Amino acid sequence: MTSHDLRADNLTLAYGDTDVVRDLDVQIPDGRITVIVGANACGKSTLLRGLARLLTPRGGQVTLDGTSVQEMRSIDVAKVLGLLPQTPVAPDGISVGDLVGRGRYPHQGWFRRWSAEDDVAVAAALEATGTTDLEHRDIAELSGGQRQRVWIAMALAQDTDLLLLDEPTTYLDINHQVELLDLLTDLNRQSGKTVVLVLHDLNLACRYADHIIAMKGGAIVAEGAPRDVIDAATVTEVFGLACEVVPDPVSGTPLIVPRGRHHARPEVVRTLA
Amino acid sequence: METPTSLDVPTVRGGRRQRRRRATVVTAALLLVVACLFVLTMMLGSYYVSPIDVITSVLGLRDDPTTDFIVRDLRLPTAASGVAVGLALGLSGVIFQKLLGNPLASPDFVGVSSGASLFAVSSIVLFDASSSAVSGSALLGALLTALLIYVLAWRDGITGYRFVLIGIGVSNFMVAIIGYIVSRAELYEARQAMTWLAGTIGQSGAGELRTLLVAVVVVIPLALVLERPLRTLELGDDTATALGSRVERNRLVLIALSIVLIGFSTAVAGPILFVALIAGPIAQRLTGSAGGILTAGLVGAVIVLGADLVAQQALPTPLPTGVVTGIIGAPYLIWLLATVNREGRGG
Numbered sequence: 001m002t003s004h005d006l007r008a009d010n011l012t013l014a015y016g017d018t019d020v021v022r023d024l025d026v027q028i029p030d031g032r033i034t035v036i037v038g039a040n041a042c043g044k045s046t047l048l049r050g051l052a053r054l055l056t057p058r059g060g061q062v063t064l065d066g067t068s069v070q071e072m073r074s075i076d077v078a079k080v081l082g083l084l085p086q087t088p089v090a091p092d093g094i095s096v097g098d099l100v101g102r103g104r105y106p107h108q109g110w111f112r113r114w115s116a117e118d119d120v121a122v123a124a125a126l127e128a129t130g131t132t133d134l135e136h137r138d139i140a141e142l143s144g145g146q147r148q149r150v151w152i153a154m155a156l157a158q159d160t161d162l163l164l165l166d167e168p169t170t171y172l173d174i175n176h177q178v179e180l181l182d183l184l185t186d187l188n189r190q191s192g193k194t195v196v197l198v199l200h201d202l203n204l205a206c207r208y209a210d211h212i213i214a215m216k217g218g219a220i221v222a223e224g225a226p227r228d229v230i231d232a233a234t235v236t237e238v239f240g241l242a243c244e245v246v247p248d249p250v251s252g253t254p255l256i257v258p259r260g261r262h263h264a265r266p267e268v269v270r271t272l273a
Numbered sequence: 274m275e276t277p278t279s280l281d282v283p284t285v286r287g288g289r290r291q292r293r294r295r296a297t298v299v300t301a302a303l304l305l306v307v308a309c310l311f312v313l314t315m316m317l318g319s320y321y322v323s324p325i326d327v328i329t330s331v332l333g334l335r336d337d338p339t340t341d342f343i344v345r346d347l348r349l350p351t352a353a354s355g356v357a358v359g360l361a362l363g364l365s366g367v368i369f370q371k372l373l374g375n376p377l378a379s380p381d382f383v384g385v386s387s388g389a390s391l392f393a394v395s396s397i398v399l400f401d402a403s404s405s406a407v408s409g410s411a412l413l414g415a416l417l418t419a420l421l422i423y424v425l426a427w428r429d430g431i432t433g434y435r436f437v438l439i440g441i442g443v444s445n446f447m448v449a450i451i452g453y454i455v456s457r458a459e460l461y462e463a464r465q466a467m468t469w470l471a472g473t474i475g476q477s478g479a480g481e482l483r484t485l486l487v488a489v490v491v492v493i494p495l496a497l498v499l500e501r502p503l504r505t506l507e508l509g510d511d512t513a514t515a516l517g518s519r520v521e522r523n524r525l526v527l528i529a530l531s532i533v534l535i536g537f538s539t540a541v542a543g544p545i546l547f548v549a550l551i552a553g554p555i556a557q558r559l560t561g562s563a564g565g566i567l568t569a570g571l572v573g574a575v576i577v578l579g580a581d582l583v584a585q586q587a588l589p590t591p592l593p594t595g596v597v598t599g600i601i602g603a604p605y606l607i608w609l610l611a612t613v614n615r616e617g618r619g620g
Contacts, residue, residue: 054514078517085511089374092554095562097288105505106517110498114289123285132281135288138562158516 001161001192003030004080006051010060013043013050019058020046021218028162033188033195035205038215039239044198045086045166047215051196052083052164078106082160086167088151090139096150097135100125103157125156128187145176152183163187165197169204177201181208202239206230206253214238230254292563299559303571307356310578314352315344317586351475354482354541355578355594357489358474359548361538363573364496366549367556367566368531371507372524373436376609379550380419380535383440386546387447388418389539394451394466398458407469408481408540415536418443423528472543472595474581481541488537493570496530500566503527545580545595547602548573554609576601 006028013021021043028034028051036044049055051062053069061068069077082103090099103125104118126132129149139147148168155163165184169177181204187193199205205212206226213223214230216238222229232245235256248255315327322330322344329335330344366379380386392414396402402410422443426435451470455463469476505518506527513520535549556569580597 049511052515054511073517074514074519075517078515081515083511083515085509085515087509088512089507089509091371091374091507092376093557093562095288095292097285098292098562101289102504102508103516105501108501110501119282119286119289120280123280123282126285127280132284135284155515 001031004161004194005030005063005065006081006162006194008047008051008060008062011047011050011057011062012059013046013055014058015046019218021050023060024219026213026220026223028194028196029211031188031192031194032210033185033208034197034211034213035209036196036198036213036215037200037202037205037238038221042215042238043218044213044215046218048083048164048166048196048198052081053077054083054085075106078158078160080160081162081164082155082158083164084151084155084166084168086170090147092140094139095135096126096131096137096139096142096153097122099139099150100131100153100157103154103159106158121157121159122153125153128156129153129183144171145173145179148172148176148180149183152180156187160193162194162196165195167198167200169199169201177204184208202230202235202256203248203254206255207248207251226253230256289563292561296560296563296565296568299564300568300571303559303568303575307359307571307574307578310575310582311352311356314355314578314582315348317582318343318348350479350482351581352578354485355474355581356574357482357485358538358542358545359552359574359577360489360493360570361485361534361573362545362548362577363552363556363570364493364566365531365534365538366551366573367553367569368496368503368527368534369549370553371503371566372527372531374507374509375434375437376554377550378437378440379553380531381544381546381549382444383437384422384442384444384447385415385419385440385532385535386539386544387444387451388421389415389536390470390544391447391451391454392417393469393539393543394454397466397469398454398462401462404476405480408484411540411543412536415532415539418447419528419532468593469543471593472545472598473584473593474542474545474577475585475594476542485537485541488533492530492534493567496527496534497565497567499523499527499530503566543593543595545577545598547598547606548576550609551602551605552576 008024008026011021011024012019024047036047038044046055050057053062056070063069064072064077064080100122101118104121126135129152131149131153134142134146134150139150142150169180172180184195185208188195209226211224212226212229214221214234221238222234230245232243235241235243235245242259244257244259245254246257312324312327316322316324320343322340326340327344330340331349369378369380370376389411393407393411396407396410422436422440426439428435455466458466502518502523505513505516506520506524510520552573553569556564556572560568576598577594581594584592584594584597
């Protein structure tokens with residue numbers, strides 16, 4: 001795994017005339033798991049898409065190892081940086097093996113078609129995601145959790161040092177969410193892959209992130225190790241949520257407990273008043 | 274990524290080879306069926322010619338003026354245009370469907386064919402055009418209509434849903450104008466226009482047929498080269514970009530190829546309906562996951578040749594090819610609409 005430097009300088013991203021991310025500077029820590037969090041429409045997915053060159057910046061730039069990703073050949077970026085979008089599209093009737101094989105696109109060319117190396121990469125991706133047994137199955141037959149693992153396998157088959165994932169846990173139930181985040185952690189710890197993901201669940205984000213980026217209104221409000229930056233004040237500022245932050249009994253990372261207007265025990269209400 | 278020591282590479286390689294073998298076998302079988310139908314088309318008619326005579330005459334291995342006249346001058350143009358039109362329709366349809374990720378996104382369904390028809394009918398009725406001028410107008414109509422739909426559907430990119438809906442709207446608009454023009458026409462011209470609109474592979478002149486064959490010979494290899502980027506575009510724009518595919522350029526070139534194919538085939542044979550719509554899904558069923566676009570082209574050729582044989586030989590009165598494909602295609606479309614909407618994938 002070579003080390004890489006992915007960063008945004010003074011980045012402004014827009015849809016139509018609306019700026020969604022404004023004058024943002026960020027550097028993605030190499031070899032770590034970075035999680036971007038924030039309320040809906042705070043620009044977290046937009047930032048991820050900008051980092052993956054899916055959006056052309058209105059201002060500033062995203063650089064990979066010192067070169068603007070917009071100026072690099074797209075296929076050269078694709079050899080270093082992979083992305084799993086929020087809603088990837090599976091063609092009709094495609095088998096798991098063939099879908100995962102499509103991740104090999106940037107490593108093939110007009111004259112260099114399928115090779116033994118591609119088979120090895122696909123086998124490794126299936127193994128890492130525990131989907132080898134599904135190789136011959138039609139994507140449409142799979143459960144949501146299986147399907148998401150297959151998509152991750154496709155992104156892994158691309159064999160990039162950086163992997164960006166846009167809300168990969170969205171359609172999964174809680175056990176599959178944890179399973180998936182464990183899998184991404186395995187990949188990071190075993191091979192040093194840099195992982196950047198957008199997550200909705202703040203508690204899982206705090207547990208699995210080495211580095212957390214909290215966004216509001218298209219800007220970064222706080223970033224750093226979750227233990228250092230996530231406290232009640234930050235959560236209130238980012239999400240507008242009154243809450244308590246306690247140590248997660250399993251991991252010791254910040255655990256956010258919302259206050260809400262109902263159900264608080266009388267002694268808690270007194271301490272808060 | 275590190276390569277773990279105990280990988281199940283054989284499963285991956287075996288699965289891939291098995292799927293590819295199936296696709297290859299199906300494609301080869303279809304090629305054989307096309308060849309047989311091609312020969313059969315030249316055997317049947319008011320005067321029967323044996324298969325041996327057909328083959329030797331086409332290849333120029335014998336010198337029998339009567340057989341040569343029947344086979345090479347009368348029947349070969351029909352058979353050749355059947356193959357070329359079928360290939361063009363099948364390829365055109367499957368490229369559209371994969372590109373826009375929608376089984377309803379067939380170029381004859383979203384108005385490209387009706388645009389070609391409008392121009393062809395106008396040239397017949399309003400300008401009393403020659404047959405090659407009619408073909409030229411049809412081609413021009415296909416290209417302009419496609420451009421119109423592309424511009425109307427553009428909103429920071431093209432989505433299949435918008436393209437199909439706007440295409441259907443444009444199609445209806447064109448059909449309405451066609452109806453108006455035909456209703457205002459003289460009887461003879463109206464009849465000529467209706468014959469053209471029914472779509473028949475036997476109606477082209479030698480010049481148009483040659484143009485179509487050149488287009489097919491040039492465009493098919495190009496389409497096969499672009500199949501690789503097409504496989505990324507099928508996964509959606511974001512994934513395609515992430516894989517390093519140049520999305521807008523590839524999509525534009527592929528749409529252009531598809532339009533050229535449908536434009537040329539409509540110019541030669543008129544609008545033969547439903548072939549472009551059904552060839553791709555049939556090919557997909559036959560080949561499974563590893564199938565390519567060429568298979569869809571071959572399925573198109575089988576359908577067109579088969580439909581023409583039925584239209585010309587099996588029925589008491591010879592009918593235009595388009596009538597038979599319509600009879601096969603319409604029920605499929607109804608089934609497709611029913612099932613696609615059930616799965617919620619219409620758009």
